[in-house]
Amino acid sequence: MKNIMNTKMLLTLSLASLFVACGGSSNSSSSSSSSSGQGGSMARFAISGDYLYTINEREMNILEIKDASKPKKVSKIHVPFDVETLFSYNNTLYVGSNSGMYIYDKSTPTQPTRIAEFSHAQSCDPVVVADDVAYVTLNQGSECWMGRGGVNRLEIVDVKTPSNPKLIKAIDMFEPSGLGVDGNNLFICDGSNGLRVYGISKKDNNGTVDVSLTPKESLTNIDCYDVIAQKKHLVISNDKNIRQFSYETFPMEELGQIK
């Protein structure tokens, strides 16, 4: 029995590795308290309160980190095998996977429970959330065999009721990966199309939420993997270096590069 289980798991993992390997995406924890920092959208670690949440391809580990010198593992839960990214938002955790976005409730911090699954085509996809709206990029990986039926797009999802996510709209992209949101600015790494910046405008018409994006700026000389946008300061992981911009005004001002 164990052999069968192992075989099944490894087969699944072999496949998972292959799928995951295409495109490359993972995620972060942006809406954390001021005592913790902020990761990019590709993070697999997220801190919320006194807890550190981590995911790998098959499990979520929850650690209590009230005392840094004595971290305590408090629980482990099974997650879908193809999960890639983790984002903490209020009482929820958003898990990006190859087959969809999973939402966990963490009202009981040590026992997150899955409350929703938002499925989509097989793609690689980080997710970030702001103002009750989730932004998910789907990247088929242009060179992936499995991507032929996949998509390259941004999905905008109403998550005001996290147990019932609703697609607001989907926008075609070139090859999107890491993304970041700050206030009404959305930053998306879009493969060889570079970095795209959009202005977000959200309207709530009697419970029906609409979000429209207005292109603000596009930087094509960037090969970005991940971004962090906070306090008008943008950090971009750009393969061989790090680039930093200020977005007090548009077009953005480049502050410098780190090699």
Add this chain to the structure above:
Amino acid sequence: MKKTVSITALFMRTLFSTTLLWAFNGCGIEYRDNPNCNYISLEEFRSNGVEIVEPKEISQAGKIYVYKNTLLVQEVDQGIHVIDNSDKKNPIPKAFIKIMGNLDMAVKEGYLYIDSYMDLVVLDINNLEQINIVNRKENTFSYDPYQRAGNFSYYFDCGEYNQSKGILVRGAK
């Protein structure tokens, strides 16, 4: 370290990797073969797996993390660059944390939490001039000898994992 891999599973895995290698060679997946596969003992892993060294240049930037004025940049498969970003026009690299098997990082109240294969390691980064390891929580995560390096496009094939030899490390020792 409880993970045991059955003969059948290994056979299937090998069969699968071989098949996949053959079938999807043009799919953007790079196979890193045996020259990069090294074993180290658990003792060596636990004593030298995380090391604070002089800053160095970025060669493949992975994940990034901002904590107050500190910017952390993952060097894929190697560790984490620690940068003083107080003056964003003139950031100063302060140290490099060499880490075996690192996939991610997060900071709370001046303490950096990282994974190093199956261990969780906590470092005090309150003073960038003097970064210290404050705790290692062994076997926090499942050990996966075939762990991918973050989200980068290669599948690491080191053949059959031999638990008695210790930890299978990617890249150079």
